[in-house]
Amino acid sequence: MTRYMDVHHGMQGITADQLRAGHEAAAAVEKEEGVHFEHAWADPESGTVYCLSEGPSPEAVHRAHELSGAQGPDEIHAVPLAV
Template sequence: MPLYMDVHRNVEGSAKDVAEAHRADLETQGKYGVNYKHYWVDETDGAVFCLFEAPNKEAGAKVHEEAHGLVADEIFEVQQGE
């Protein structure tokens, strides 16, 4: 299954807020065949990065939209390096 990294910019919220949003993603992801693997938060710059497997990037976007409404600014298909 393809692997994606999404980027959220200008996020207003703490790492705790992001953790709550991630929990909501995990509760919703099965509906769309998505597997959120990890996320990273940069509170100083207001950025959040999410790594997920999905049939397509639109499925990942739908999970965020339904789970909490915080859609990504960009989604990239990525490959893990060695």
């Protein structure tokens, strides 16, 4: 499985509760696409949200977001190396 960092734009003003709810909604459907959402971060001022996940493909990550009812990510980047 590959790790992915996806990026959502246009979420100015997002709160910690909204970020948590979105992450929990994604976690509730992740098995349907074989994706595991590990962590999420947000910058309410810029409206940028970052999600770290593991999955079989970028398409599976995108579909898992959509199944959760969330806006699909604007960018998905593979991050195969970590320290």
